[in-house]
Amino acid sequence: MTHHDFKALHSAMRTQVDAQFLPNVSTALLRGREVVDTFCYGFADKEAGIPLNEEHIFRMFSSTKLVTSCAVLMLFEEGRIKWDDPIEAYIPELGARQVLRPGATHIDDVEPAKSLITIRHLMTHTSGLSYGLFDPGTVMFNAYNAAVVTHPGKSLSEMMSVLATLPLSFHPGTQWEYSVATDVLGRLVEVVSGQSFSKFLSTRIFEPLDMIDTDFWVPETKLKRLCALYVGVDLLDPTKPGLLRADDKPFPGAYKSKLPRESGGGGLVSTIGDTVRFIQSLLPGGPTLLKADTIDLMYRNQLAADLCVRFPNMPPFRHRAFGMGSSVTIGTNPLEPKEVVGEVGWGGLAGTIWWINPRIGIAGILMTQRYFGFGNPYSFIFKEQAYKSLGFN
Numbered sequence: 001m002t003h004h005d006f007k008a009l010h011s012a013m014r015t016q017v018d019a020q021f022l023p024n025v026s027t028a029l030l031r032g033r034e035v036v037d038t039f040c041y042g043f044a045d046k047e048a049g050i051p052l053n054e055e056h057i058f059r060m061f062s063s064t065k066l067v068t069s070c071a072v073l074m075l076f077e078e079g080r081i082k083w084d085d086p087i088e089a090y091i092p093e094l095g096a097r098q099v100l101r102p103g104a105t106h107i108d109d110v111e112p113a114k115s116l117i118t119i120r121h122l123m124t125h126t127s128g129l130s131y132g133l134f135d136p137g138t139v140m141f142n143a144y145n146a147a148v149v150t151h152p153g154k155s156l157s158e159m160m161s162v163l164a165t166l167p168l169s170f171h172p173g174t175q176w177e178y179s180v181a182t183d184v185l186g187r188l189v190e191v192v193s194g195q196s197f198s199k200f201l202s203t204r205i206f207e208p209l210d211m212i213d214t215d216f217w218v219p220e221t222k223l224k225r226l227c228a229l230y231v232g233v234d235l236l237d238p239t240k241p242g243l244l245r246a247d248d249k250p251f252p253g254a255y256k257s258k259l260p261r262e263s264g265g266g267g268l269v270s271t272i273g274d275t276v277r278f279i280q281s282l283l284p285g286g287p288t289l290l291k292a293d294t295i296d297l298m299y300r301n302q303l304a305a306d307l308c309v310r311f312p313n314m315p316p317f318r319h320r321a322f323g324m325g326s327s328v329t330i331g332t333n334p335l336e337p338k339e340v341v342g343e344v345g346w347g348g349l350a351g352t353i354w355w356i357n358p359r360i361g362i363a364g365i366l367m368t369q370r371y372f373g374f375g376n377p378y379s380f381i382f383k384e385q386a387y388k389s390l391g392f393n
Contacts, residue, residue: 006037009385016378017042020241022351022368023230024052025378026272029386030363033285035276037389042368045228047245054272057213057226058367059255061266061348062374065182067214067278068264069123069298069325070289071189071200077294080192083123083324086116087184090191093164094184099128100140100167107143110167119188121172122181123324124302128168129179135312140169149180152251155260156187156197176307176322186264197262205289209281211274216267217258226255226269229350231371238376246371249350266348272367279354279363297324299344299358335380337387347374353382362390 006029016022024042028035044052075081081090088095094117098110113128121127132144147162148154154162163184169177186197193200198216206214218226229249233242248254255269270278281289288295301321309327310316319331329336329343345355351373353366364386370376387393 004036004389004391006039006389009037009382009389010039010041012381012385013039013378014041016381020243021232021238021376021378022370022373023243024056024227024368026052026054026056026058026367027382027386028272028276028365029390030276030279030283031390032361033280033283038272040272044225046230046243047228052227055213055225057218057222057269057271058352058369059227059229059348059350060268060270060352061350062346063270063275063348063352063354064264064266064268065346066326066354067201067205067268068182068185068189070205070282071264072119072123072185073290073294073297073324074204075189075192076297077290081119081188083120084118086118087122087127087188088116090188091160091184093160097128097172098167099171100169104139107139107167113168114171115173117168117172119185120302120324122185122188124176124322125178125181126173126176126303126307127179127181127184128170128172128175128177129163129181129184130169130177131179134178138312140166150183150250150261150263152254152259152261156183156190156262156264159183159261160187173304176303176310178309178311180265182265182325183263186262189264197264205278206274209274209277209289211270211277214268214270214274214278216255216262216269218255218269223256227369229369229371232373232376235372238373243370249371272365275352275354275365275367279356279365282356283358283363298326299323299328299342299356301328301330337384337392339387339392340383347379349374351376353379355383360392362387362392 026040029037044050044056097113117127130140230243231246234240303321309320319333326344342359343357347353351368351370356363
């Protein structure tokens with residue numbers, strides 16, 4: 001094994017905590033399946049002065065999507081679903097869709113969908129569903145929030161009934177929009193498997209991989225290990241130092257009791273150790289969760305040539321496409337290492353990050369708890385220093 005120097009990486013991450021951009025940071029780097037570096041620094045609870053350690057539990061938010069996508073890939077691998085199956089064959093409520101007309105000023109200004117939503121559309125965020133999170137003030141944002149689509153007291157089945165009352169943002173397959181599609185996939189897993197979503201994940205993924213601290217809630221015996229959540233003092237300026245306590249996100253009491261909603265899009269909590277084991281299960285060199293050809297579907301772009309990852313009020317990410325459940329980097333950009341092409345990855349709203357570069361055989365995980373943190377400067381600093389420390393510039 002080539003010797004690597006991780007001092008610069010550790011120093012950069014320590015600076016992010018000391019400068020009050022992050023409350024804490026726990027990282028792991030892998031070459032192949034081997035963990036070649038770990039780093040843990042900061043406070044799990046700043047106010048209480050509790051130092052972070054590798055046993056602390058993090059809110060994963062959208063890093064949950066990787067787990068859900070793998071559950072669906074397992075069903076595909078077993079021949080129980082096909083990518084171009086219409087979702088209404090499994091969830092009838094999502095049939096006969098209406099689409100919001102371009103320029104509509106009211107949620108009832110709709111037209112019939114030109115095609116059905118397929119499982120492929122849901123896996124690649126091209127279904128026409130929305131989130132009601134990133135585009136405040138729009139007709140769809142207002143409608144999703146008025147309907148309380150992501151209410152924690154609604155089961156996945158009940159959530160589908162709510163979604164059935166809302167139109168799509170666009171005709172399926174014609175655009176890319178980050179959405180609650182992965183929650184729909186969670187419900188798909190329930191319907192096809194005949195189990196609750198949490199039961200399927202537990203028996204098929206968490207137990208086999210010894211992910212003992214990953215779940216949709218934190219029992220009382222583990223609550224002292226749940227990290228506090230923070231938010232930057234200025235959401236619009238992530239370069240401004242300072243952190244405020246935000247334990248009530250996404251709602252007061254979140255994760256501290258078992259609730260009906262088991263969100264495939266953002267509901268899990270986990271530890272750095274559990275997450276490392278999960279990432280290792282997707283890498284060659286040992287037992288894997290899925291067959292190599294199935295994993296390749298996640299690693300390979302599935303979007304049409306004219307589509308890419310994009311968010312409201314931001315330039316399109318032309319260098320980033322999407323596979324079956326995760327983003328795929330198809331080009332270089334000034335903020336990332338040149339070797340980043342071929343990387344797959346995503347992150348969560350509370351600051352967690354994961355990426356795998358199968359082309360060069362490396363992977364990285366960063367855990368922290370800064371709300372609306374994913375995509376902040378620290379994520380690019382981590383990746384830059386991680387690639388350098390592993391021998392790539």
